[in-house]
Amino acid sequence: MKRFGPRLFLHIALLIGGIIWIYPFIWMISASLKKNFELFNSGLSIIPKEAQWGNYVRAWEEANFSGYFFNTLIITVFTVLIVLILCALTGYALARVDFPGRKVFIFLITATMFIPKGYTIIPIYMIIKNLGLLNTLGGVILAESSSAHVLFILLFMAYFSKLPKELEESAVMDGAGFLRTFWTIMLPLSKPIIATVAIMQFIWTWNSFFIPLIFTLNKPELRTLAVGMYSFVGEHSVDWVGMAAGATISLLPVIIIFIVFQRFFIEGVSGSVKG
Amino acid sequence: MAEVVKKTNSSTVMKTNSVNRLHRKRKIWAYVFIFPQLLFFIVFTIYPIIMSYVYSFYDWPGIGALDDFVGLDNFVRALQDPSFWNAFKNTFIYMIGVTVLLLPTSLLVAMLLNNVLKRSTVFYRTLFFLPVVTTTAIVGIVMRKVFGAGGIFDEILLTLGIIDAPFAWLGSPVTAMIIVIVVGAWKFFGMMMVYWLAGLQTLPKDVLEAASIDGCKTWQKLRYVIIPILMPVALVIILLCVTSSLHVFDLVLTLTGGGPYYSTDVVDLYIYRYAFNPDLGLPSMGYASAAGVVFGVAVFAIVLLLGWLLRKSRI
Structure with missing residues (x-):
């Protein structure tokens, strides 16, 4: 009770x-619902006189944010899938099988994080170009999934190595092979790590x-939201409210995803300090 | 009797055989499992690291054969270019500015959330972490409007009577750099706070209690107990902050474009212009690679220095 006063004060200070x-x-969302002249003449008022949903229609249709949105979505979803598959498989093999070369592999992937490059x-860029994938969504997806994902591999590895050996043994008794044991028993158990990796990669790729x-x-038609927004500012630099609508379209999905799944994201980020 | 022994032996042999087969099969499966990552790793990590050095010895526009070997010419050119050093200097100013702003403030808020406002940690953490998860490029564009002449920042200062005429904050070198640093710090603050929160979780509670019982004041506790224990974690956090701010790109390109007059130009933006945005003629992939190597080695030296401090702090 004694500390109620200072604590309330702290709450107020932190809230402000x-x-x-x-x-x-807040300003961005408010601007996205105003008229262009209103933006400059209404002073500090946050609430628009009348919500201008037309700004969103203009951004979505005329400025092609619909196209940018779906490009971003496709790139993000496929990158998340590729990274999940690569890291889950690698983490599982490293955790459950003591194969020759295992330590060298772990050493190599961690070492590349620290050597000067x-x-x-x-x-x-040259590899993607030589594969003929420049200016295709496939090229962007490949480049986005290309980093070594050391953190994700280590997360999967730590999790899989904690699962009891008996699980695997009883599966083998029942006649399940390596692949089936992984797919039907072990992988479903790693849902928390799948969620962490998926959320982190989703946010990174989206951004x-x-x-x-x-x-x-x-290829302007392949632009993502961020790239589209950047070029939009160059081309339509007068339409600030349309720009604010485009920015809101770009940021809202990732903000919502974060608020809903933040536990997984924060855990992944904290892992990189503790590890 | 002998027969029984023989029988057991042969069955163990059979068993070891089948176990061996199972083991071999498991190893083969393990290789199958790491193969995709290994392929990605060789093609998209090892090969690019090697080639990032190889390209730097050639004069090469990125088209045609890699056959114009120029030795160290690209390096000499980069090291003699005042605009390279200008970008280099700005990158360090940005890094130091962001780190100095963030270290104490993010630790303070993390400690408040960890020790005083335990129950509302998630709420405030979400609030302060929000900028981290938003698209940097879009934030840069929005902030360009916020801090532009006649933008909302001017509006607020005019209303409060702090200034009496709109000012183009991004139009003059010093204020532009300050804005870039402040926005960069704002964007990364939540990340640092979460790092600290993770570090604070590792503090042994009994030691803190013992310190409190011994009558330590909060300040003394911080100075003599918390900071020494947190030192190794702190250096990891500094390392993460330093390396991430040395590679600032999205924010600068979208917020100032490196201007005015290259006063906020940074190394990654400088290299990008030579490799992907050649305003004058062909791209210079070789020169860009050489500048990249110089910068990569500089970043590596800083990481080594911090790593050395880290090792010292652990003893």
Whole structure:
């Protein structure tokens, strides 16, 4: 009871700080519902006189944010799937089988995180180009899934190595092979890690800018939301409320995903400090 | 008797045989399982690391054969280019600015959430973490509007009477750099806070209680108990903050484009211009690679230095 006063004060301070903290997003959503002239003449008022849903229609249809949205969605979903498959398989093999070369493999993937490297995106760009995948969604997906995912592999590995040996043995008794044991028994048990990896990769890929920018330079129709937004500012720099609508379309999905699944995301991020 | 022994032997042999077969099968499956990742790893990690060095010795526009070997010319050119050093300097100013702003503030808020407001941790954590999960490029574009002349930031300052005429915050070198640092710090704050929260969880509770019983004040507890224990974690957190801010790109490109007059230009943006956005003629993939190697080695040196400090702090 004694500390109720200071604690209340702290709550108020943090709450005000928090609102200022996310004020740019509040301003963005408010601007997306205003008229262009209203944006400059209404002072600090957050609430628009009349919600201008037309801004969203204009961004979605005329500025092609619908196309950008689906490009981003396709790239993100496929990247998440590829990364999940690669990391779950690798983590499982490393955790459950003591094969020759296992330690070398773990050493190599961790070592590449720490050795000095140059501008590695140029060789990756050349590989994608030589595969004939430049300016295709496939090329962007491949480049997005290309990093070594050391954290994710280690997460899967740590989880799979904690599962009891008896699970596997009883599966073998029942006549299940390696693949079936993995697919029907072990993989379903790793749902928490699948969720963590999927959410983290989803947010990273959705927010990615550099890779889609350089891999879709000559194909405007393949742009993602971030790249589309960047070029939109160049082309329609007067339509600020349309821009705000586009920005809201781009950010809302990832904000919602984060708020709903934040437990998994925070766990993954915390893991990189503890590990 | 002898026959029984023989029988047992042969059955153990059979058993070991089948166990061996099972083991071999498991190993083969393990190789099958790591194969896709290994392929990705060789093609998209090992090969690019090697080639990032190889390209830097060639004069090469990215088209045609890689046959114009120029030795160290690209490196000499990069090291003699004032705009490379300008970008280099700006990158370090940004890194130091962000790290200095973030370290104490994110630790403070993390400690408040961890020790005082335990029950509402999730709520505030979500609030302060929100900028982290948003698209940096889009945030940069929105912030360009917020801090532009006549933007909402000007509006607020005018209303509060702090300034009496709109000011183009991104139009002058010093304020532009400050805005880039502040926005970058704001964007990364939640990440640092979560790192600290993870680190604070590792603090042994009994030691803290013992310190409290011994009559330590909060400040003394922080100075003599918490900070020494947290030192190794702190260095990992500093390392993560430093390496991430040295590779700032999305934010600068969208917020200032490196301007005004290259006053917020950073190394990754400088390299990008030579490799992918050649305003003058052909791209220079070789030169961009050389600049990338120079910067990569510089970043590596800093990581080594921090790693050395980390090892020292653990003893």
